[in-house]
Amino acid sequence: MTIATAHGATATASRAFALREAFEDKRLIKVAGGHDGMSARLAEEAGFNAVWASGLEISAAHGLPDVSLLGMSEYLAGAAAMHNAVSVPVVADCDTGFGGNLNAAFTMMRYEAAGIAGVCIEDKIFPKRNSFLEAGQELLDADEFGRKLEAAKSAQTLSETVLIARTEAFICGLGLDEALRRCHSYVDAGADAVLVHSKKADSSEIVSFMKEWDHRAPVVVVPTTYSRFSADEAKAAGISMVIYANQGMRSMVKAVRDTWATVIADGSTVAVEPHIATVKDIFALSGIDQWLGEDR
Numbered sequence: 511m512t513i514a515t516a517h518g519a520t521a522t523a524s525r526a527f528a529l530r531e532a533f534e535d536k537r538l539i540k541v542a543g544g545h546d547g548m549s550a551r552l553a554e555e556a557g558f559n560a561v562w563a564s565g566l567e568i569s570a571a572h573g574l575p576d577v578s579l580l581g582m583s584e585y586l587a588g589a590a591a592m593h594n595a596v597s598v599p600v601v602a603d604c605d606t607g608f609g610g611n612l613n614a615a616f617t618m619m620r621y622e623a624a625g626i627a628g629v630c631i632e633d634k635i636f637p638k639r640n641s642f643l644e645a646g647q648e649l650l651d652a653d654e655f656g657r658k659l660e661a662a663k664s665a666q667t668l669s670e671t672v673l674i675a676r677t678e679a680f681i682c683g684l685g686l687d688e689a690l691r692r693c694h695s696y697v698d699a700g701a702d703a704v705l706v707h708s709k710k711a712d713s714s715e716i717v718s719f720m721k722e723w724d725h726r727a728p729v730v731v732v733p734t735t736y737s738r739f740s741a742d743e744a745k746a747a748g749i750s751m752v753i754y755a756n757q758g759m760r761s762m763v764k765a766v767r768d769t770w771a772t773v774i775a776d777g778s779t780v781a782v783e784p785h786i787a788t789v790k791d792i793f794a795l796s797g798i799d800q801w802l803g804e805d806r
């Protein structure tokens with residue numbers, strides 16, 4: 511890699527195309543959540559096929575809860591930083607499309623212009639709250655959400671870009687029939703894939719959904735609470751994409767917290783040194799070779 515490809519110059523339409531190809535080839539796409547260039551690079555380095563620009567992580571990285579406080583520009587800046595730092599596709603969590611139908615269209619326009627391969631919009635009412643918060647989970651009428659998807663689709667200019675329609679039907683306590691009805695109507699409205707979210711401690715909702723799903727579009731899942739559900743099981747169930755949405759940030763929080771507690775207790779960094787990345791490692795992850803080569 512040279513400076514030309516060190517930061518943000520990897521072709522963008524081809525990444526969305528890669529995502530579509532993986533869907534068509536029925537490969538399981540493994541996706542890791544991130545919130546900035548470094549977290550995206552760590553995901554790519556580990557071998558994930560794509561990066562999820564997580565609304566939860568981007569909000570938390572700003573010291574804010576995931577309750578629609580930040581605006582589209584801030585979420586987009588996070589997603590663009592991730593896109594610029596890696597060569598794999600970025601799938602962006604675009605919440606409700608950040609408002610009404612016109613906001614969803616504008617979201618598609620701006621994310622696509624930034625090179626984002628996948629735009630995911632969910633069927634909750636703006637302002638939305640993170641799916642794992644108990645109170646305030648409210649669904650938009652399915653037909654209205656269909657019109658929002660149509661608005662987003664009409665703003666799409668690259669045929670490769672993937673629009674993912676996410677249903678929060680299970681999150682809101684509605685059953686399998688409602689989840690299926692919504693996902694079918696979202697595909698009718700133009701969605702290229704559907705994301706079915708569940709907060710159950712086991713995969714039963716997802717597995718029952720997959721048994722009834724007619725496979726008219728690829729299915730995406732986020733096994734945060736049902737962590738026993740393996741990638742192999744997901745593939746066997748016919749799922750196309752698995753998003754590990756927040757485990758990266760959760761491991762970072764624990765590691766940093768442990769490190770700082772030790773430094774405060776010991777009055778030096780001696781004990782933590784063997785357990786933390788070297789400055790050289792940070793240089794390497796930030797692309798020092800591509801930017802400076804031997805000139806350092």
Ligand code: SPV
Pocket residue numbers: 543563564565566567576603640641642732734755756
């Ligand atoms: C996110 O990462 O922001 C998501 C996934 O939307 S979840 O937090 O599991 O709802």
Ligand code: MG
Pocket residue numbers: 564565566576603605
């Ligand atoms: Mg989110």
